[in-house]
Amino acid sequence: MTGLHLLxxxxxxxxxxxxxxxxxxxxxxxxxxxxxxxxxxxxxAIAAVVIGAQGAxxxxxxxxxxxxxxxxxxxxxxxxxxxxxxxxxxxxPERSREAVAFVLFAALGSMLMASARDLIVLxxxxxxxxxxxYVLMGYRRNDERNLEGxxxxxxxxxxxxxxxxxxxxxxxxxxxxxxxxxxxxAPPAGLLGTFASVFVFxxxxxxxxxxxxxxxxxxxxxxxxxxxxxxxxxxxKLAGTAVMVNLATALVxxxxxxxxxxxxxxxxxxxxxxxxAFPQTDIRRLMAYSGVAxxxxxxxxxxxATPAGYAAAVFYTIAYVVPSMAIxxxxxxxxxALDDLAGLVVRRPAVAWGSVxxxxxxxxxxxxxxxxxxxxxxxxxxxxxxxxxxxxxVVMSVxxxxxxxxxxxxxxxxxxxxxxxxxxxRSAAVAxxxxxxxxxxxxxxxxxxxxxxxVRFF
Amino acid sequence: MLLSAIxxxxxxxxxxxxxxxxxxxxxxxxxxxxxxxxxxxxxVWLLIGFNVAGGMxxxxxxxxxxxxxxxxxxxxxxxxxxxxxxxxxxxLVAVVASWKQDTKPGAYFAMLMLLEVGMNxxxxxxxxxxxxxxxxxxxxxxxxxxxTWGGPRREYASIKFFLYTLFGSVFMxxxxxxxxxxxxxxxxxxxxxxxxxxxxxxxxxxxxxxGFAVKVPVFPLHTWLPDAHVEAPxxxxxxxxxxxxxxxxxxxxxxxxxxxxxxxxxxxxFIAALAAISIVxxxxxxxxxxxxxxxxxxxxxxHMGFVMLGIASLTPEGINGAVAVMFSxxxxxxxxxxxxxxxxxxxHTRVMDDVTGLSAQAPVAAGLLAFASFASLGLPGxxxxxxxxxxxxxxxxxxxxxxxxxxxxxGVLLAAAYTxxxxxxxxxxxxxxxxxxxxxxNVREIAALLPLVALTLVVGIYWDSLLRYVDPAVRATxxxxxxx
Numbered sequence: 051m052t053g054l055h056l057l058x059x060x061x062x063x064x065x066x067x068x069x070x071x072x073x074x075x076x077x078x079x080x081x082x083x084x085x086x087x088x089x090x091x092x093x094x095a096i097a098a099v100v101i102g103a104q105g106a107x108x109x110x111x112x113x114x115x116x117x118x119x120x121x122x123x124x125x126x127x128x129x130x131x132x133x134x135x136x137x138x139x140x141x142x143p144e145r146s147r148e149a150v151a152f153v154l155f156a157a158l159g160s161m162l163m164a165s166a167r168d169l170i171v172l173x174x175x176x177x178x179x180x181x182x183x184y185v186l187m188g189y190r191r192n193d194e195r196n197l198e199g200x201x202x203x204x205x206x207x208x209x210x211x212x213x214x215x216x217x218x219x220x221x222x223x224x225x226x227x228x229x230x231x232x233x234x235x236a237p238p239a240g241l242l243g244t245f246a247s248v249f250v251f252x253x254x255x256x257x258x259x260x261x262x263x264x265x266x267x268x269x270x271x272x273x274x275x276x277x278x279x280x281x282x283x284x285x286x287k288l289a290g291t292a293v294m295v296n297l298a299t300a301l302v303x304x305x306x307x308x309x310x311x312x313x314x315x316x317x318x319x320x321x322x323x324x325x326x327a328f329p330q331t332d333i334r335r336l337m338a339y340s341g342v343a344x345x346x347x348x349x350x351x352x353x354x355a356t357p358a359g360y361a362a363a364v365f366y367t368i369a370y371v372v373p374s375m376a377i378x379x380x381x382x383x384x385x386x387a388l389d390d391l392a393g394l395v396v397r398r399p400a401v402a403w404g405s406v407x408x409x410x411x412x413x414x415x416x417x418x419x420x421x422x423x424x425x426x427x428x429x430x431x432x433x434x435x436x437x438x439x440x441x442x443x444v445v446m447s448v449x450x451x452x453x454x455x456x457x458x459x460x461x462x463x464x465x466x467x468x469x470x471x472x473x474x475x476r477s478a479a480v481a482x483x484x485x486x487x488x489x490x491x492x493x494x495x496x497x498x499x500x501x502x503x504x505v506r507f508f
Numbered sequence: 509m510l511l512s513a514i515x516x517x518x519x520x521x522x523x524x525x526x527x528x529x530x531x532x533x534x535x536x537x538x539x540x541x542x543x544x545x546x547x548x549x550x551x552v553w554l555l556i557g558f559n560v561a562g563g564m565x566x567x568x569x570x571x572x573x574x575x576x577x578x579x580x581x582x583x584x585x586x587x588x589x590x591x592x593x594x595x596x597x598x599x600l601v602a603v604v605a606s607w608k609q610d611t612k613p614g615a616y617f618a619m620l621m622l623l624e625v626g627m628n629x630x631x632x633x634x635x636x637x638x639x640x641x642x643x644x645x646x647x648x649x650x651x652x653x654x655x656t657w658g659g660p661r662r663e664y665a666s667i668k669f670f671l672y673t674l675f676g677s678v679f680m681x682x683x684x685x686x687x688x689x690x691x692x693x694x695x696x697x698x699x700x701x702x703x704x705x706x707x708x709x710x711x712x713x714x715x716x717x718x719g720f721a722v723k724v725p726v727f728p729l730h731t732w733l734p735d736a737h738v739e740a741p742x743x744x745x746x747x748x749x750x751x752x753x754x755x756x757x758x759x760x761x762x763x764x765x766x767x768x769x770x771x772x773x774x775x776x777x778f779i780a781a782l783a784a785i786s787i788v789x790x791x792x793x794x795x796x797x798x799x800x801x802x803x804x805x806x807x808x809x810x811h812m813g814f815v816m817l818g819i820a821s822l823t824p825e826g827i828n829g830a831v832a833v834m835f836s837x838x839x840x841x842x843x844x845x846x847x848x849x850x851x852x853x854x855x856h857t858r859v860m861d862d863v864t865g866l867s868a869q870a871p872v873a874a875g876l877l878a879f880a881s882f883a884s885l886g887l888p889g890x891x892x893x894x895x896x897x898x899x900x901x902x903x904x905x906x907x908x909x910x911x912x913x914x915x916x917x918x919g920v921l922l923a924a925a926y927t928x929x930x931x932x933x934x935x936x937x938x939x940x941x942x943x944x945x946x947x948x949x950n951v952r953e954i955a956a957l958l959p960l961v962a963l964t965l966v967v968g969i970y971w972d973s974l975l976r977y978v979d980p981a982v983r984a985t986x987x988x989x990x991x992x
Contacts, residue, residue, distance in 0.1 A: 410648065416641035425637070429685045444678035451674050455667055463655060463663055500575040507576060508692055
């Protein structure tokens with residue numbers, strides 16, 4: 051029994067991606083592709099929930115453990131919400147059906163990444179998740195700035211992929227196998243193991259835009275359509291965290307220095323991300339730096355190198371990407387400069403108050419998801435003896451309030467007379483409401499998810 | 509269920525009032541008045557059913573985030589009851605006082621009610637995470653109240669307020685995590701008296717101190733307060749000074765003392781010193797102010813110093829006094845901010861020299877202002893005296909260096925100086941131009957002030973009306989500290 055039928059969610063996404071390319075031709079309706087994609091992604095999420103945890107499948111190349119299942123469901127669900135938004139808003143001047151296909155491919159790759167237990171599968175699925183992102187980031191093909199950002203993203207992403215691959219090749223050399231299980235079981239390889247592990251993680255840091263390997267993110271995001279950034283900067287990160295959890299579990303025995311490396315990247319990311327986000331005036335750049343900072347908090351949880359810490363990292367990532375996507379979607383609708391948001395509370399009060407929930411969750415104010423995410427990440431880190439890092443983290447979360455309030459300020463306390471009139475879209479409104487509701491629900495009713503993930507300190 | 513109803517009833521009102529369509533938004537004030545009145549009635553009902561000697565009562569304890577042991581745990585004792593009553597009463601008063609709020613009334617009254625959810629919750633929560641949720645929840649509506657309906661420098665004041673208090677509370681979160689990992693629970697009552705190691709206690713106390721002291725505020729962490737108060741709309745000032753400052757001192761009494769008794773003794777000298785400095789420094793700054801609202805704001809720093817002094821004494825007298833000052837300061841400063849706001853509405857100035865001679869034009873306003881001022885400076889027979897006297901008594905009897913107590917006592921004198929100077933100019937004096945022809949207080953305004961006047965007299969004359977609730981809870985807290 052290879053268990054390949056357990057990959058039904060992935061098959062659904064694959065079929066949906068191909069169908070999305072053609073359905074608009076057949077039905078002749080703009081947005082049909084996105085609608086189909088949303089339905090397929092939702093079906094994939096439901097299927098992933100039904101299938102649940104299954105252990106190793108496909109001869110051990112994939113494994114559906116609690117982390118993989120959680121991330122899988124989150125990726126599919128978030129993709130569905132994103133595509134629902136796309137139904138209403140589209141990709142600006144470009145037609146959206148290719149975007150739908152690429153989004154589904156990227157989601158497919160991300161889902162495979164989360165369950166990959168084999169270096170080859172891991173790398174291939176990583177590329178499957180990243181390649182469509184190059185196109186999405188350069189989706190405005192007639193906009194030179196956009197293409198420049200996309201090219202930058204492409205070149206740097208390729209480089210970091212190669213760094214990752216370089217590290218992976220050493221791991222294969224150490225264990226004589228591409229299986230993570232075999233690598234974990236192999237005798238510690240001393241300095242070589244450390245060397246390989248650090249390379250692997252540097253590659254992952256770059257993918258996750260952790261400092262000091264984050265430098266591509268602000269430029270790439272600022273050059274891309276905000277609608278693309280909303281997807282590319284969020285959903286693949288879920289997979290990235292899952293991969294880091296899987297690799298850390300396998301590699302910490304080989305590289306005892308790894309938790310310290312994670313801690314170092316955590317503190318650099320928290321400091322640099324939060325401080326650099328402060329002066330930004332472009333929401334995409336601001337969110338790029340805030341993404342660096344949030345990756346820092348994820349790494350902080352990972353650096354505890356305990357099961358509870360790993361689970362906390364996954365929870366934190368979910369709690370971070372949901373509001374982050376919603377904020378970037380607002381930028382896609384209203385304009386990407388902070389000043390474009392001026393007077394939003396008058397024009398669209400529901401969106402304005404929804405953004406309060408989202409931004410406060412990103413700061414870590416209860417009762418939203420972000421607060422529990424921080425609580426678990428900090429608790430895991432303190433219990434692993436990283437009190438100093440946690441002090442940095444809490445001070446930096448106050449700093450983060452400073453720049454998130456720079457987004458709130460124009461929304462509530464400024465006015466704008468030349469605001470473009472936005473056609474109302476029910477599907478976009480539903481998508482936004484779902485993201486806000488999820489941000490609240492993950493804070494107030496987190497119990498089921500936490501028990502599934504195994505966030506437990508005693 | 510009663511406590512949950514008291515906490516979450518205003519949330520229902522807030523949602524209802526926020527969802528009102530724009531053209532019907534002025535109905536929000538009626539929703540707010542009804543909700544805060546019913547909430548106050550529920551608190552009074554609680555008060556009637558409260559057993560003075562019964563310790564923690566009306567306890568509700570349900571699991572919430574069961575994986576990490578976060579509970580939905582509420583309960584009320586004499587100390588929290590007095591604060592809860594203050595919170596419910598001042599919320600209603602704040603609603604009545606802002607009856608004429610015509611700028612976005614739906615959102616405004618929603619924010620007032622949301623604020624009440626947080627304030628009520630803080631005084632009832634017995635689980636650390638629940639406590640933290642309510643503690644932070646308070647910041648959001650206050651940020652919008654100052655930022656949207658405040659004075660000219662409202663944006664600066666609101667963000668400063670938010671960041672200062674957030675800075676304090678994130679350290680509190682670190683303290684909570686440390687206690688959780690050491691004690692294995694988020695339950696505040698279960699952690700009390702666990703007897704943690706001395707060094708551990710010292711550091712956790714430091715974390716909590718930052719969180720609470722910013723809120724109180726204790727010198728030198730007080731600089732957000734004058735800005736926030738001056739820019740805040742009247743009702744927000746009333747709730748900020750009346751209740752939110754008390755959250756900090758309440759935290760010391762409910763959390764820091766019983767859970768970290770050893771550290772509390774170690775820190776008491778330092779806290780007493782800061783308290784004495786706050787008293788004198790706040791009073792001196794109040795003396796230098798020409799803006800009435802700033803004067804009241806700085807006097808709050810001074811009065812909250814007495815609360816801290818009483819807490820630092822770690823004696824039954826001192827802590828009873830601390831709670832009494834908290835209660836009295838809540839009602840008296842509420843009155844002062846209301847009156848300053850009412851005068852400002854009429855004269856459009858808060859500069860002391862521009863609003864002299866009030867008694868000739870508006871005798872009721874002038875009389876009430878004089879009354880509130882006397883209560884504020886601690887005239888015996890009015891509520892302000894009780895607490896300050898007991899705080900000083902407790903501090904004198906305790907191990908606090910006598911010098912600090914003497915310094916604090918000088919603060920009483922200074923309070924008389926700046927308050928009487930204000931009364932002399934504003935109430936007496938020759939009527940200034942701005943004051944001429946202004947109408948006296950109307951019935952609604954008097955109705956807002958009257959319950960506060962009554963409580964000032966009742967507590968001032970018959971101390972036991974307050975202390976019979978507070979004292980058993982104070983002794984229970986000290987018993988948890990073991991000895992002293």
